[in-house]
Amino acid sequence: MRCSVEGCDVENEEVAITTIPPGLEAFCPYHATGQHRPGRDLLLRPPCACGKGAAGFESLVGGYSARHTERSCFERTITASPDDVTAPEASPGTDPGSDQRHIVPAQKCACGRKLDGTMGAYPGFTESHSVRECIEQTTK
Numbered sequence: 001m002r003c004s005v006e007g008c009d010v011e012n013e014e015v016a017i018t019t020i021p022p023g024l025e026a027f028c029p030y031h032a033t034g035q036h037r038p039g040r041d042l043l044l045r046p047p048c049a050c051g052k053g054a055a056g057f058e059s060l061v062g063g064y065s066a067r068h069t070e071r072s073c074f075e076r077t078i079t080a081s082p083d084d085v086t087a088p089e090a091s092p093g094t095d096p097g098s099d100q101r102h103i104v105p106a107q108k109c110a111c112g113r114k115l116d117g118t119m120g121a122y123p124g125f126t127e128s129h130s131v132r133e134c135i136e137q138t139t140k
């Protein structure tokens with residue numbers, strides 16, 4: 001039996017599929033709680049709305065916070081220090097004032113999965129990504 005989150009390879013061969021009650025799925029300790037814990041036990045929990053973890057998953061690491069429940073999921077990524085965001089054209093030896101018409105290449109957003117300015121709203125899902133902050137929300 002393997003953690004039911006896609007891409008997670010934690011498995012425990014001692015847990016049999018037949019022991020899982022309806023409505024519950026097997027999750028590794030991290031995907032069940034959001035906490036990294038030793039061991040490879042699988043916990044039985046209801047899945048969260050977005051399917052990236054179990055209901056009850058809560059995580060707060062650096063600029064990343066996440067809260068997953070059966071009905072709604074919320075993920076937020078904040079750039080650790082806004083001062084670290086350097087403009088791509090500010091390379092050494094270049095006069096910063098002479099390059100105004102140059103098209104700036106699209107920057108990655110704070111979570112690194114989309115580009116700055118990506119916005120989306122679909123039934124049950126909204127997202128907004130910028131270099132400073134990314135928010136993704138899933139509701140069921």
Ligand SMILES: [Zn+2]
Binds near residue numbers: 008010027
């Ligand atoms: Zn997992």
Ligand SMILES: [Zn+2]
Binds near residue numbers: 051053074
């Ligand atoms: Zn979720």
Ligand SMILES: [Zn+2]
Binds near residue numbers: 130
């Ligand atoms: Zn993002």
